[in-house]
Amino acid sequence: MEKITFEQLQEEMYYEKLSNGLDVYILPKKGFNKTYATFTTKYGSIDNHFLPPGKDDYVKVPDGIAHFLEHKLFEKEDGDVFQQFSKQGASANAFTSFTRTAYLFSSTSSVEKNLKTLIDFVQEPYFTEKTVEKEKGIIGQEITMYDDNPDWRLYFGLIQNMYKNHPVSIDIAGTIESISHITKDMLYECYETFYHPSNMLLFLVGPVNPQEIMGLIKENQGKKEYKNQPEIKRRFDVEQAGVAEKKQVLKMNVQTSKCLVGIKAADPTESGREMLKKELSINVMLDILFGKSSENYTELYGSGLIDDTFSYDYTEEQGFGFAMVGGDTNEPDVLASKLESMLMDAKAGRGLTNDNLERTKKKKIGAFLRAVNSPEYIANQFTRYAFNDMDLFEVVPILESLTLDDIKQAADKLIAEERFTVCQVVPKDKN
Amino acid sequence: MAVISESITDMKGYKLHIVKTEKFKTNTIVWKMKAPLTSEDVTKRALLPYVLQSSSKAYPTTSKFRSYLDELYGANLFVDVSKKGEYQVLSFSLEIANEKFLSDPDPLLKKGLQLMAEILVNPLADNEAFDKETVEKEKRTLKQRIQAVYDDKMRYSNFRLIQEMCKDEPYALHVNGEIDDIQQIDEKNLYDYYKKAFKEDELDLFIIGDVDETEVQAIAQELLQFDDRTPKLVKLADGAQVEEKTVKDQEDVKQGKLNIGYRTNVHYGDEDYYALQVFNGIFGGFSHSKLFLNVREKNSLAYYVASRLESHKGLMMVMSGIEFENFELAVKIIREQMEAMKAGEFTDQEIEQTKAVIENQMLETMDTSRGMVEVLYHNVVSRQNVSLDDWLQGMSKTTKEEIVDVAKKVQLDTVYFLTGLEADK
Numbered sequence: 001m002e003k004i005t006f007e008q009l010q011e012e013m014y015y016e017k018l019s020n021g022l023d024v025y026i027l028p029k030k031g032f033n034k035t036y037a038t039f040t041t042k043y044g045s046i047d048n049h050f051l052p053p054g055k056d057d058y059v060k061v062p063d064g065i066a067h068f069l070e071h072k073l074f075e076k077e078d079g080d081v082f083q084q085f086s087k088q089g090a091s092a093n094a095f096t097s098f099t100r101t102a103y104l105f106s107s108t109s110s111v112e113k114n115l116k117t118l119i120d121f122v123q124e125p126y127f128t129e130k131t132v133e134k135e136k137g138i139i140g141q142e143i144t145m146y147d148d149n150p151d152w153r154l155y156f157g158l159i160q161n162m163y164k165n166h167p168v169s170i171d172i173a174g175t176i177e178s179i180s181h182i183t184k185d186m187l188y189e190c191y192e193t194f195y196h197p198s199n200m201l202l203f204l205v206g207p208v209n210p211q212e213i214m215g216l217i218k219e220n221q222g223k224k225e226y227k228n229q230p231e232i233k234r235r236f237d238v239e240q241a242g243v244a245e246k247k248q249v250l251k252m253n254v255q256t257s258k259c260l261v262g263i264k265a266a267d268p269t270e271s272g273r274e275m276l277k278k279e280l281s282i283n284v285m286l287d288i289l290f291g292k293s294s295e296n297y298t299e300l301y302g303s304g305l306i307d308d309t310f311s312y313d314y315t316e317e318q319g320f321g322f323a324m325v326g327g328d329t330n331e332p333d334v335l336a337s338k339l340e341s342m343l344m345d346a347k348a349g350r351g352l353t354n355d356n357l358e359r360t361k362k363k364k365i366g367a368f369l370r371a372v373n374s375p376e377y378i379a380n381q382f383t384r385y386a387f388n389d390m391d392l393f394e395v396v397p398i399l400e401s402l403t404l405d406d407i408k409q410a411a412d413k414l415i416a417e418e419r420f421t422v423c424q425v426v427p428k429d430k431n
Numbered sequence: 432m433a434v435i436s437e438s439i440t441d442m443k444g445y446k447l448h449i450v451k452t453e454k455f456k457t458n459t460i461v462w463k464m465k466a467p468l469t470s471e472d473v474t475k476r477a478l479l480p481y482v483l484q485s486s487s488k489a490y491p492t493t494s495k496f497r498s499y500l501d502e503l504y505g506a507n508l509f510v511d512v513s514k515k516g517e518y519q520v521l522s523f524s525l526e527i528a529n530e531k532f533l534s535d536p537d538p539l540l541k542k543g544l545q546l547m548a549e550i551l552v553n554p555l556a557d558n559e560a561f562d563k564e565t566v567e568k569e570k571r572t573l574k575q576r577i578q579a580v581y582d583d584k585m586r587y588s589n590f591r592l593i594q595e596m597c598k599d600e601p602y603a604l605h606v607n608g609e610i611d612d613i614q615q616i617d618e619k620n621l622y623d624y625y626k627k628a629f630k631e632d633e634l635d636l637f638i639i640g641d642v643d644e645t646e647v648q649a650i651a652q653e654l655l656q657f658d659d660r661t662p663k664l665v666k667l668a669d670g671a672q673v674e675e676k677t678v679k680d681q682e683d684v685k686q687g688k689l690n691i692g693y694r695t696n697v698h699y700g701d702e703d704y705y706a707l708q709v710f711n712g713i714f715g716g717f718s719h720s721k722l723f724l725n726v727r728e729k730n731s732l733a734y735y736v737a738s739r740l741e742s743h744k745g746l747m748m749v750m751s752g753i754e755f756e757n758f759e760l761a762v763k764i765i766r767e768q769m770e771a772m773k774a775g776e777f778t779d780q781e782i783e784q785t786k787a788v789i790e791n792q793m794l795e796t797m798d799t800s801r802g803m804v805e806v807l808y809h810n811v812v813s814r815q816n817v818s819l820d821d822w823l824q825g826m827s828k829t830t831k832e833e834i835v836d837v838a839k840k841v842q843l844d845t846v847y848f849l850t851g852l853e854a855d856k
Contacts, residue, residue: 008532008534009456009532010532031452031453031454032454032798033434033794033795033797033798034794034795034798080728082718082719082723083719083784086717086718086719086784086785086787086788087719087780087783087784087787088787089787089788089790089791090788090791091717091718091788091791091792092718106791106795107791108790108791108794108795109787109790109791134731135731136731137731137732138727138731138733138734139734141686141731141732141733141734141752141753141754142734144685144686144752144754145686145734145735145752147685147686148584148684148685148686149583149584150582150583253682253683253684254581254582255578255579255581255582256575256578256579256582291497291501292493292494292497293493293494293497293498293500293501294494295494297493297494297497298492298493298494301493301568302568304568304571307571307572307575307576308572308576309575309579328575328579330575359498359501359502360501362501362502362503362504362505363500363501363504363505364505365504365505365528365533366457366503366504366505366506366507366527366528367505367507369456369457369504369528369529369532369533370456370457370505370507370526370528372456373454373455373456373457373799373800374799375798428683
C-alpha cells in the first residue's frame with residue numbers, strides 16, 4: 001500500500017493496485033461522521049459498440065443499456081440491495097454518465113459491512129427476463145420525467161447539435177423504444193465486458209483506518225476468481241470537426257425562454273497532465289469571460305438579457321468535449337449573438353489580462369478548498385480524473401502555474417465560429 | 432461526547448451561534464432574518480436580499496463587489512429566501528477559505544465578516560432610498576425567478592398543491608412573492624421596508640469553522656449592532672377537521688405529477704415529533720419505504736415516489752411522477768399504505784431500519800456547514816433548545832405504539848394531479 005501526502009491540504013491518501021487489476025484508494029477524513037465509498041466502472045452511455053471478451057465480432061447494443069444495467073444490479077434473487085444497505089444504516093445510490101457507472105453508499109456506522117455489501121452486489125449480477133421487463137416501466141417513467149424537463153432537453157439538444165456520429169449525443173437513459181429491446185443476455189454481455197476489476201476503481205473517504213479497510217478489500221477480492229482480461233476494445237465512428245447543426249429551437253410548455261451557446265472542442269484527444277492543464281485553462285478562461293465580476297456579465301445582466309440562471313461550463317473526456325454558456329432569457333436570439341461575439345472577442349485576446357487571470361486563479365483555488373470539504377466531490381472527481389490519467393490533487397499546482405499565454409492559447413484553440421451551435425427552448429405560443 | 436457543540440451568545444439585537452470544528456477547509460458565515468409570512472411583505476422580502484448582495488457603498492457596482500469576492504480567494508456569497516412554517520426566512524451565506532491552507536496569510540475570516548456587515552448595514556443607498564438601477568434590475572430577475580417555477584413541473588405541482596391545500600393560510604404564499612406586486616416596489620418603499628426588517632426581524636448570525644470564539648465575538652460586536660427587539664411569533668391554527676379534496680390541472684405535459692398533502696397535526700418540538708419522523712421514514716422517506724416498494728418496485732408505476740415533512744407547519748407531502756391513466760391506481764396504492772401505517776402493519780425490523788437511516792442522515796448533515804446551520808436553526812424557529820444528541824436519543828427511543836398514534840393523527844387533505852391535455856379521453 002502506497003501513502004501519498006498532500007501537505008498544503010493536510011490530507012493523505014492510500015493506494016494499491018490489487019492483483020486482479022482493481023485500483024483502490026482510501027482517503028481518511030478525521031472529524032467526519034460520514035464514510036462515502038464509490039465503486040466505479042469505466043463504462044458509460046457512449047460505450048455502445050465493443051468487442052465482448054473471447055468473441056470475434058463487435059456488437060452494438062441498444063441505447064440506454066449502461067444505465068439500465070445500473071438499475072438492474074440493485075436487484076438480487078432475495079430482494080433489492082437498498083434494503084440491505086438501509087438495514088445497515090446506509091443510503092445507497094448509483095449514477096451513469098457518458099463514460100462511467102458509479103455505485104455508492106454513505107454511512108456513519110457499520111462501514112465494513114456496507115463496504116462488503118457494495119463490492120459484492122456490484123460483483124454478483126442477477127438478471128432474469130421477468131425483472132428486466134419490470135424495470136422497463138420504471139425507467140420509462142424516468143425517461144418521461146426528463147422529457148418534461150426543459151433544462152435537460154436544452155442540454156441534450158445542444159449536444160445533439162454538436163455531434164453527428166459520436167454516441168455522446170445519445171440520451172444516457174435511451175428512449176422508451178430503445179430500452180424495449182434490452183434482454184437479460186445483453187445485460188450479461190455488457191456486464192462481462194465492462195465490470196472486470198481491471199476496468200474499475202474503488203474509492204473510500206471517511207473516518208476510517210486505511211490498513212484495516214485495505215485488508216478487508218483484499219480479502220474480499222482474494223476469494224473471487226477473475227481471469228485476466230485484455231484491454232477492452234471499443235469502437236467509435238469518425239466524427240466530423242464541425243457541428244452537425246447550427247441551431248435548434250424546441251417548443252415547450254414554458255413561460256421563459258432558454259438559450260445555450262455551445263462550442264464543440266477541437267480534437268479532444270489529450271489525456272493526463274496535458275488534459276488537466278487544457279481543462280483548467282478553458283475553465284479559467286470562461287470564468288474571466290463570464291464570471292460575475294466580468295464586464296460581459298455586467299453588460300448582459302444589466303441589459304436584462306440574463307438572470308441568475310446564467311451559467312457556463314466545460315466538459316471533456318477522451319473523444320469529445322464541449323463548452324456551454326447561457327441560461328433563461330427573454331430574448332434568446334439576441335443573447336445567442338451577444339455570446340458568440342463575446343467569444344470571438346476573447347479569441348482575439350480581448351479581456352484576457354494578467355489582472356483578470358491572477359484574480360481568477362485565487363477564486364479557483366478557494367473554490368477547490370470548498371470542494372474538498374465534500375467527500376462526494378473528492379470520490380467522484382478523483383475517479384473521473386483517474387480514468388483520464390489525471391490527478392485531482394494536481395489541480396492547485398497547475399492552476400498556480402497557468403500563464404496568460406496558456407489562457408490565450410486555450411481560447412484560440414477552442415473558439416471557432418464553425419464549431420459554434422445554439423439550442424433554445426421557447427414557449428409554444430411564441431413565434 | 433456531543434456530536435457538535437454550539438455556543439450561543441446574546442449580542443446587540445441578534446444571537447451569535449458559533450460551532451467550532453476542524454472538519455472544514457473553509458469558514459462559513461450565515462446571517463438569518465426571520466419574520467411572519469404575510470401577503471403584504473412577501474414580495475419585498477423576496478427582493479431585498481438580492482438587492483443587498485448586488486452592491487454596497489464601498490463596492491458600488493456588482494462588478495467591483497464580485498471582483499473583491501474573487502480577491503478573497505473566491506469567497507462564495509449567496510442569498511436565499513425560504514419558508515419555515517409560516518415564517519419567511521432570508522439567509523445570507525458567505526463561505527471563505529481558511530487561510531491556514533493557503534500560502535498567503537491574509538486574515539480571511541475577518542475580511543469575510545467585514546464584507547457580510549458591509550452588505551447588511553452599508554447598502555448602496557442615498558436619501559433613504561436604494562440605488563434605483565439596482566432595484567429595477569433585481570425586480571426584473573425576481574419576475575423571472577417567479578415565472579421559472581411554472582417551467583419546472585415538479586416544483587410547480589408541489590407549489591399548486593400547497594396553494595390549494597392551504598388556501599386561506601399564509602403558508603399558501605409563494606416564497607418568491609407575487610408577480611403583480613413587483614411593479615409597486617420602488618427604491619424608496621423597499622428601503623423603508625429594509626429599515627423595518629432590520630428593526631423587527633429575528634436576527635441570527637452563525638459562524639462555523641476552525642475559529643477563535645473570543646475573536647469572532649469581538650469582531651461581530653464591533654461590526655454588527657442593532658436595537659433590541661421582541662420577535663413576532665406566529666400562532667398555528669390547527670385541529671380543524673379537514674375535508675378531503677381532489678384538484679386536477681391540465682397542462683401540456685408528458686408525465687402526470689401526483690402530489691398528495693396530509694396534515695400531520697404534529698410540529699417540531701412536540702412530544703410526538705420523533706415518532707412522526709420515524710413514521711414518515713417507514714411510509715415514504717426512503718428507498719426501503721412502503722411507497723417506494725409498492726408504487727415503484729412492485730407495480731412499476733413511477734421512477735420517483737417519496738414523502739417529506741414540513742415540520743414547522745405540520746404537513747407531509749407525497750410526490751410522484753406517473754402516467755396519466757395510472758392516477759386512480761397510484762392514489763389507491765398510496766392510500767392503502769397509509770391505512771397499513773394506521774393499522775400498525777409494519778415490523779420491528781422496518782422500525783429499526785428506519786431509525787438507523789434517519790440517524791445516518793442526521794449525522795451526515797453535520798458533515799456540511801450549511802447542513803449544521805439548517806439543523807441548528809430549527810431551534811430558533813420552534814423556540815426550542817433540542818441538542819443534536821437529544822434529538823438522536825428521542826428519535827431512537829420511539830416505540831411502535833407511538834408511531835401508530837402519530838399515524839392516526841395524520842389526515843389526508845388534498846390530492847393534486849397535474850395531468851396532460853389528452854388525459855380526459
